[in-house]
Amino acid sequence: MAKIRKVGVLGCGLMGSGIAQVAAQAGYDTVVREVEQKFLDKGIAGIDKSLGKFVEKGKLTATDKDACMGRLKGSTNLEDLADCDIVIEAIIENAQLKKDTYAALDKIVKKDAIFASNTSSLTITELSMATARPKQFVGLHFFNPVPLMKLVEVVRTILTSDEAFNTAFEFAKSLGKEAVSCRDNSGFIVNRLLVPYILDAIRAYEEGVGSIEDIDKAMMLGCGYPMGPFTLLDFVGLDTTYYITTVMFEEYREKRFAAPALLRKMVLAGRFGRKSGAGFYEYASVAAGGTPIPFDKAKHQP
8 A cells, every 4th residue: 555645735725725734734744736826825824723723722732733834835836746645636616627737737746646636526537537547546525624524535436446545545544534435426425415405405495394594493403413404505605505516417317416496596696605695694793793694584585
């Protein structure tokens, strides 16, 4: 089994910065690459802030935080990933952009390195075919927020070698994560089961089964879920969810993966969830210490 010593991460946004953080925390020399310096600076600052919170809570010493930041290097050049043993891609969910990036990276990174994608919906096989190393290509699907969520879905294609898969699986465990093995189908395990559930919650609301607030409350108290489907949708992003449903419906052609009309209208209206200040809930009052207001109680129509 190959030994992972140096980790490369493509993208320093929400997911990429989290992956880079946990890799550096686990003791790996880590290079994170962004397309522009301003995005890189923002991501590195976010990692520093995240580690600072661990120090405040007594889960990390100041010395360990400094050591972690010392293992982390930011770059805007793909060439700085050349000697990495594994490169994990966490850029936007655009298949062509991902494939173009992999094709360029394939010519730069050493031949025995493993490539991995953090995609939540695209098939790993499709991405791997942009490279000359499909046998060394896996999915490593982390969950947000990466430093706190324990699960990693490790995805193998029909071409992935046993060595590459086993190395990636052990690498995920070395980050302090619980790894599960998945076949290369759109959505893997979690989204394959989760997406129909949250889409059905929207349909239930459209059909008058219950209010947004009551459907959320029912699933939390009745099933023990930490948050209801509409709170989860706002957290993930309605635009992100809509994109994922589009990809999954294209693959499966099943109604359960088709986006309800209301989801499409919310996205068209710019109501993306927490990141835009409004989704199925409105968040204007939160900064002042208030609670989010359900969309239907706010008397709005998208």
